[in-house]
Amino acid sequence: METLRFIMSNLPMIGERTVEHISIVSVAVGVAILVGVPTGIAITRSQRVADTVLYLGSIVMTIPSIALFGVLIPLLSKIGQGIGYLPAVIAAMLYALLPIVRNTYTAIRNLDPALRSAAIGMGMSQSQRLLRVEIPMAMPVIIAGVRIAVVINIGVTAIAAYIGAGGLGTFISRGISQTDVRQLLTGAFTLALLAIVADSALMYLQRRLAPKGMAVSA
């Protein structure tokens, strides 16, 4: 009841924190898509490069987010951005990269080799093959990677509240430091809700962008 009353009387602030949160996640994931999808496609050409890139990516994933912030603060303070928005976006982007690169790579690699043979044999150039056949067919798996990245990022960004990046994590960090259960629950509830809503929206997108004919054969 207490918590509900807190939420009702602080709706504008909750809205503001949510917008901050979404802003960090979407910029990070946006950059990660722009970098990750071309990378995922490029590394399909060399098994060795692919192994290296995916290995580096999984090393990044194993670094705890709080430790990553610890590394970024001294680095970025050289340009006066040690805490706040920028390190939050950079950290979130790094965590988003691996699922996007890996899913793009896997999706393109797992396409039936006969399709590749047919496409080349019919006289498609490399870019025509990518745009007309390979990317459309890989799309559901690529979006699945984006979904994973978004959900991870909503969590990472919650922790970024500790380095002053704002967002919904602020309710949790304050709730802990002020032993205020109302703020804790507000943060936890809104974060969970945001993650579920974002995931469902992307799942819808994943279905919409799946090539029609593939739903039939699947």
Add this chain to the structure above:
Amino acid sequence: MIRLAGLTKVFATGKGDVASVTGVTLEVPAGATCVLLGPSGCGKTTTLRMINRLVAPTSGKVYIGGKDTDTVDPVALRRTIGYVIQQIGLFPNMTVAQNIGVVPRLLNWDAARTRKRAEDLLAMLALEPTEFMDRYPGELSGGQAQRVGVARALAADPPVLLMDEPFGAVDPVNREVIQDEFLRMQKSLRKTVLFVSHDIDEAVKMADYIAIFRAGKLEQFAPPDEMLARPANAFVAGFVGSDRTLKRLRRIHVAEVMVAGETQAPGGVPVVRTTDDLRRVASLFLEHGVESLACVDESGRTIGRVTRDAVAARLGAQ
């Protein structure tokens, strides 16, 4: 016309160089079907893939219509060569109409012309256009999908068609049907076809010329009747089989050996048409214990007879 001159492919592998195709030279006249035949790993598919340069030759030349294909950009070259593969490789994200329209679209045909072409080709391949145009490949049976694969290869009306075991994945009953359809179509289209197969019966049925390969080398290049009558060496003889004479009978028609003139058809024995092949004749000889059969024309009138001696003479003549 397709001419291969000393075509050679050497693959560099971890264990050193491996020659896949060695010095293949042959010439297929325009409008003819040549079947590249041989056991697996004999280099027939590699030879085919060097023609549309999916595999770059180590040495040797490919001439299409007299033109050295080295002088043509590979992507542009491939748009003038129809290509059908055993796995079909229809794009699952495109409808049947879109699949057939791939090459026309690459060549910037307008949408209406592309669609009309797809309808015509489906009709030619015995697939009802209104029913199939907007289906996806996942909704087709194996035989239907391979027909669409052939339609797609023919879409931009290329003079040359390369077919890599095109009917290998189709069940035997449907394979006969598709082969017959293809032969009927080829009669009017007169494409220059190179057709990879490992099935001697398919080769005898489809080919104007057969090229037999072993271990990357061309063993014999000849029309089916000549190859069956006079295999160049023991390998070819073994590959075509000891029943090669029976196989020849399928390619010879009654009209070629018929002795014209009035004749008495014995009761109880069927008559044959001039368009029947000698396999049917031989089978009737054996079944009814006769040495002569009456031949009839389209209207059923008796116009001559076919005898055991005439058949034997035809088989021995060449």
